[in-house]
Amino acid sequence: MKILVCRRHAAHALILLLLVTVAFAEDRDWEEANSLLSKASELETFKPDERPKFHLNVTFTFHHTTKGTLKGTYQRDYVAPERWRDRLEVSDLCKQERVRIEKQIWTRKSADLTPLQVDLLFKALFATAFQMTPSDVVDRVHNRKLDGVENRCIKFHSVVGRESTDGEICVDQAASTVSYWKYGEREIWYSQYGSVAGRLRPFHIAVAEQGRTSVEADVAYIIANELTPESFVPLKDAEVSDVCSTTRALSRKNTPDPFFPSGMSPAQFKGPVIIRAEVDETGRVQKAEVIESMHPTIDSAVLETVKQWTFEPKLCDGKPVKTITRLDVRFRY
Numbered sequence: 467m468k469i470l471v472c473r474r475h476a477a478h479a480l481i482l483l484l485l486v487t488v489a490f491a492e493d494r495d496w497e498e499a500n501s502l503l504s505k506a507s508e509l510e511t512f513k514p515d516e517r518p519k520f521h522l523n524v525t526f527t528f529h530h531t532t533k534g535t536l537k538g539t540y541q542r543d544y545v546a547p548e549r550w551r552d553r554l555e556v557s558d559l560c561k562q563e564r565v566r567i568e569k570q571i572w573t574r575k576s577a578d579l580t581p582l583q584v585d586l587l588f589k590a591l592f593a594t595a596f597q598m599t600p601s602d603v604v605d606r607v608h609n610r611k612l613d614g615v616e617n618r619c620i621k622f623h624s625v626v627g628r629e630s631t632d633g634e635i636c637v638d639q640a641a642s643t644v645s646y647w648k649y650g651e652r653e654i655w656y657s658q659y660g661s662v663a664g665r666l667r668p669f670h671i672a673v674a675e676q677g678r679t680s681v682e683a684d685v686a687y688i689i690a691n692e693l694t695p696e697s698f699v700p701l702k703d704a705e706v707s708d709v710c711s712t713t714r715a716l717s718r719k720n721t722p723d724p725f726f727p728s729g730m731s732p733a734q735f736k737g738p739v740i741i742r743a744e745v746d747e748t749g750r751v752q753k754a755e756v757i758e759s760m761h762p763t764i765d766s767a768v769l770e771t772v773k774q775w776t777f778e779p780k781l782c783d784g785k786p787v788k789t790i791t792r793l794d795v796r797f798r799y
Contacts, residue, residue: 560580612646
């Protein structure tokens with residue numbers, strides 16, 4: 467009996483030791499991850515009192531589902547976060563001009579929906595401060611070669627509600643700059659870093675989704691001391707929107723999966739249909755278009771279903787506002 471008790475205590479002690487070891491390893495990985503990202507962010511992000519005035523010029527190419535490979539340009543004149551103007555042009559698909567003055571943005575555009583690939587480029591272009599959040603769990607920190615260069619990479623998963631999304635961020639060990647960022651099925655590569663007013667910024671960006679490159683861009687910064695707040699005036703015949711101090715993201719309310727069309731074999735079609743939708747202030751879908759197609763019959767079934775979906779609308783400073791979102795729609799069989 468005494469031997470049994472001793473073994474039981476020994477087993478409990480071993481389990482406790484393992485738990486302590488795992489917790490220590492997790493804390494160590496978390497600290498290293500934050501240290502890597504803090505250093506990279508400091509190298510890439512302008513401090514509030516050091517932000518330069520500049521012209522940003524971007525040329526890019528991307529693959530559109532129906533129109534094939536397209537070229538585009540994007541320019542931004544920047545004085546401060548609350549003072550800038552930009553211009554976007556994508557072949558004959560869309561033209562857009564915006565001006566921000568304090569807490570309002572004036573937008574004039576030729577199409578209702580900007581291509582999703584352009585939105586992905588914007589997210590990659592303006593992400594400069596990287597950090598782990600309370601919803602991120604660091605799985606491990608490890609070495610990895612990217613294009614022959616040694617990187618220190620953070621594998622993690624982000625838990626929001628019942629959903630978990632895998633991700634990875636890689637930092638060039640020699641330069642301490644972010645070279646790779648993966649979240650879910652989206653991947654971003656940053657390369658050709660150069661100095662811009664004392665900070666390091668990538669001059670080439672590539673974005674991939676589901677393993678396929680969707681957009682590539684070459685970036686140039688030109689310091690522009692002649693820019694002043696007076697350089698920016700409201701656009702005529704433009705839509706005016708408020709900039710939010712606080713936001714609550716759009717969330718699904720009643721979004722059942724569509725049924726797979728009868729007479730077609732599910733085995734032939736894998737993956738979701740990807741929709742870009744405009745959701746109004748009441749949470750209803752007003753406009754929707756397919757941006758990743760499976761088949762015309764399947765696409766039509768998805769669109770008909772999505773138009774019946776309802777959401778909890780996005781909130782801007784507590785007020786419901788319309789928003790544009792991406793929807794990955796899967797089928798019930």
